[in-house]
Amino acid sequence: MKLHDYILSGSCYKVRLFLNILDVEYEKVPVDFYPGKEHKKPDFLALNPLGQLPVLEDGDLVLRDAQSILLYLATKYDDGNTWFPEDAATRGRVAMWTAFGGGEIMAASAARLHDVLNYPFDIEQQRRAAHAAFIILDDHMAEQEIAGCDWLAGDTPTIADIACFPYIALSEDGGIARDEYPAIERWLARVINLPGFIDMPGVLSPWKAPV
């Protein structure tokens, strides 16, 4: 299995993190996203016409979109069936929050691309949109905790948590402070303490429990 990967991409990190948690072996193919813009060149576009990372190749299967890759990996490699549980309502909630991770939360990614790599985005608009998404997630997480659940879609971690984690944990790279989101901070700490957790540059892990 090959992951076309960029070390500073939060979307690639979703996949790296999940593969590590599942303890599945794979090969990283580094893509020169910056400064080389290799993801916009013909070889890569043949793999993913959208010109976006990550791309996963498993045998003949070629998958783009981090959320879709998480779904695939959970279905194929999670023997315990806990990361994408079969219960219909749980599965619906997992899909909903997984989509949130690839959707609304991506405003935080845009803010980061603006601040780190000078992408020509309207930074104030992206930060506002990210904060709006963070408020929704923080409220949701607080309600989950009151109901006795530690995770986005229920009482066990799922691919929804993996899909939402990276760009929230990286938000300060894009000038988005999280001090007003205590439930998010507690949830981030839980993710960081998952067995098999790995970080990426920009993700601080001060909450990591001593080994």
Next chain:
Amino acid sequence: MTTDIDPATLNQWYVIQSSDDLTMASPRDTRLLGIPVSAARRDDGQIAAFEMSAAGETVRELPVQERYGYVWTTLGTPDVDLFDMPEFDEEGRRLVVCGIATVKTSPGRIIENFLDMSHFPFVHIDVLGAEPNTEVLPYKARVDADTDELWATDCGFYQPKAMASSTEGSEVDYRYRVPQPYVAVLYKTSPGKAGAFDLVGILPQPLDETHCDIHYFMLVFDEDNSDQELIQFQQGILMQDRLILENQRPLKLPLERGAEMAIRADVASVQYRRWIKDMGVGFGVA
């Protein structure tokens, strides 16, 4: 206004873009020391750089030179030539330009962080350092009287993954060269060639006193790793530093003795601050 900037800062050469990235199709509109600067490659291959007004009008043409894979300009009148880097003429080395990272802090903080080994095990965990090997062994830092360059030498550190090509942890020898206030080059044991040093250079372009575009490169003996692998390794390290740098206060580098508590491991930093203070640097410092 350039008249607001101290001569020591003004009369330096600064990188504003890599040579490869300044093409006819992609001019660079940027800022240097708070002043709008525009650079473009003409169809004869030559580069022209201009100081611009806030309204976007050309004020004057600036001196330009292309060396070491980069485009250098100045807003002042440097009284010495750009420093020599003989390693660029050595056979077998590969230049890998890593792009630009924009960081909200002063150029002095960036150089100082680059010279600091004590943060390796805490910021670059399991790459440039790892607990419990946190001790910074005694090293030397001095300003060379002949060249007026700052050198830190005899530095050694245990690193789990010193370079992209490292396959195991090793004791790595370091030397730092700071040929001018905002250029720093690291020489570290090359995993690719016995007895040789690989170079990592950082060239912060001060956009203003507390914002920089960091240009950075590697000049290595490495036949095993692709450019992609080398770039990702170095970009990963820089993003870890960025997080720390943007949270240091004050953003401007304090030059007064006693403003921050230094320890023996900070001798390079102590020397660096004294050196640029003696030079009269007043931009981006507190």
